[in-house]
Amino acid sequence: MDKEKLIIKAFLNELNGDDGAVIKNWCLSKDLFFENVHFKREWLSLEQIASKAMLVNISDAIVMNAVPRYALLGLALPKNLNENQIKDLQRGFLKTAKKFGIKIIGGDTISNEKIDISITLLSKIRKKAIYRKGLKIGHLLAFTGELGQSLKGLELLQKGGSLEAKHRFIKPKLRKDFFYKIANKVVCAMDISDGLSKDLSRLLELNQLGISWFKTLDFYELYSGEEYEILFAFEKKDKEFIEKMAQKYKLKLNIFGQAVKGKYEFRGKEHHF
Amino acid sequence: MDKEKLIIKAFLNELNGDDGAVIKNWCLSKDLFFENVHFKREWLSLEQIASKAMLVNISDAIVMNAVPRYALLGLALPKNLNENQIKDLQRGFLKTAKKFGIKIIGGDTISNEKIDISITLLSKIRKKAIYRKGLKIGHLLAFTGELGQSLKGLELLQKGGSLEAKHRFIKPKLRKDFFYKIANKVVCAMDISDGLSKDLSRLLELNQLGISWFKTLDFYELYSGEEYEILFAFEKKDKEFIEKMAQKYKLKLNIFGQAVKGKYEFRGKEHHF
Known part of the structure; x- marks a missing residue:
């Protein structure tokens, strides 16, 4: 353990x-x-x-x-x-x-x-708290924005490079307005601090469910930590509303899978300096 | 500064x-x-x-x-x-x-x-919060228990000695029951974490008052930090009640001075390892 x-x-x-x-x-x-x-x-x-x-x-x-x-x-x-x-x-x-x-x-x-x-x-x-618990079979899993830049920035820093002040590793972008707007349709959520793969495994383990993937994510999307994008889930019937709100807030929305029976095992490792 | x-x-x-x-x-x-x-x-x-x-x-x-x-x-x-x-x-x-x-x-x-x-x-x-602010001319200043053991214990440790598990430096004694009992008569309070002299100077400075001493305190009483005894003040009319409660809770009560016009300057120094 x-x-x-x-x-x-x-x-x-x-x-x-x-x-x-x-x-x-x-x-x-x-x-x-x-x-x-x-x-x-x-x-x-x-x-x-x-x-x-x-x-x-x-x-x-x-x-x-x-x-x-x-x-x-x-x-x-x-x-x-x-x-x-x-x-x-x-x-x-x-x-x-x-x-x-x-x-x-x-x-x-x-x-x-x-x-x-x-x-x-x-x-x-606000109206009610959103927890990590609450995922049910059939719920869609999504994350906001684009993942990977934080780890890429970290790698550059570790090689002696430097980053612009607005780089995500320096200044995480928080999705406050969008998330508050869709909050009453969100069934569970957490921020992505240790990498999507690791954080998703926590979410699925807690809810005792697995995932059916809609797409293949690359190494950086899966393993970049300190992204502070939001991993969340919602019912299929709310997909259209949530996509519309993402458009309104000019935000990339990635609906990457669906909760299914089963379990997800984390196979990667967390990055450490 | x-x-x-x-x-x-x-x-x-x-x-x-x-x-x-x-x-x-x-x-x-x-x-x-x-x-x-x-x-x-x-x-x-x-x-x-x-x-x-x-x-x-x-x-x-x-x-x-x-x-x-x-x-x-x-x-x-x-x-x-x-x-x-x-x-x-x-x-x-x-x-x-x-x-x-x-x-x-x-x-x-x-x-x-x-x-x-x-x-x-x-x-x-509880009923109402007690702040550091609230001291007025004429209020009596007191501390609970005996001060000095924490610094003495620290000195012993620094010389390579060891302390009993119940020593105050290991396990501060908190005066919860007594203090809650007298709380509605207390006009201001703080715990003694940096030594009576230093903490008293903060209390007096904040309230823009000085002190008329009733007794002479020794070096250890003035400068021993991490005591977690309580420095507090109350009106003269409540002295008897507070003394009675101290007796009831088998607690030494030290009424060491009275708030007066003027200012108190801290002359000692905080102890550091």
Whole structure:
């Protein structure tokens, strides 16, 4: 059993396992964003680091059909950061918080050897929360946008290259407006953080179902992590509406399969630096 | 300006600055508990590390007059921890959560070089929240218990000694029952995490007041951090009630001063490893 599974199993109860936990009409989510685990200092500017730390957390709230409202920041920062560097980090947090209407309400700051960020979001659930559970035989499986760029960007960085500020690996594109619009037709969803193949396997395992593929996806589509596109499912009767909304929001929609009896086994491996 | 101040200032708004942030009738708090910042592996067992990480967070909720209900765990764990070591950590989280009626509802786990823990608590506010703000001239200042043991324990550990499992540095004593009982008479409060002198200076600065001392405190009482005793204030007319409750809960109560016009300047320094 891998370590993450071991830990999840140990703490599992009826509230765990989704991108966020639902308490009354609030969604609570928490993601870590640690130096040398999620990023390297030479790859992203400090403002970009702070902004991406916020975005990967906001992504969790969106896929739960919740509107992020408040954030707590846990910041472990190296002693040698100077005032300008701290201001760069601040700018990243504050600009992204402002863009999404989030108020930073507290947190904790300590000195550390590297930049390790922990963000907790308190998000208001819209009409009803969307969970990972809820998939039934016959539901269509889809993801938003195009997958692969994040891993391609990472590979370039690892070879010493650099990326444009708007590259997905630097600044994930979140599908807030489109997803809120279709949310009442969505039966289950999660964001794609560890690669479609891995995340799909989690979704199918949880719902004890398999998939009948409509198309062949390539290596990058299957294994690129940190995409923060949305993996979701819906009933066939809503296909037309969802396709229309994708068009309206100028979004590529990939309906790649259908839930069937059976099970899906993950055969790839997660990428690590 | 020190780094913490710089950061607090950058993110400050009307909701920041207390041990927790109040949203409707909930209190949200977050404390980091990082290896080589807050503890060394040779000082505490893994179960003790997890338990203390929970306790320092629960302390924040108690001083806000809130009852901790839900926790999110952010765990960055070294790859070389084995299954038994992970179970030891789990035991610490779960036993302490159970003791205080807390449900662990989610979080995030990653591989890291050291054990870095970030906990977020969602706590239900009892009748009303208690803030750091609220001190007025004439209010009596007090702390619970005895201060100094935490720093003495730390010094012993730094010299290569070891501490009993029940030592305060290993397992802070929280004053939940007493504090909830007197809460409606408390005008402001915070826990003593950085030493009475430092924390008192924060309280007085925030309330723009000074202190008239009733007694002389020694070095350890003033400068011992991570005590998690409670620094609080109340009106003179409630002194008798509070003293009676301290007796009832077999707790030492130290009424050490009175709020006066003026300002208090912190002259000591925080202890760091």
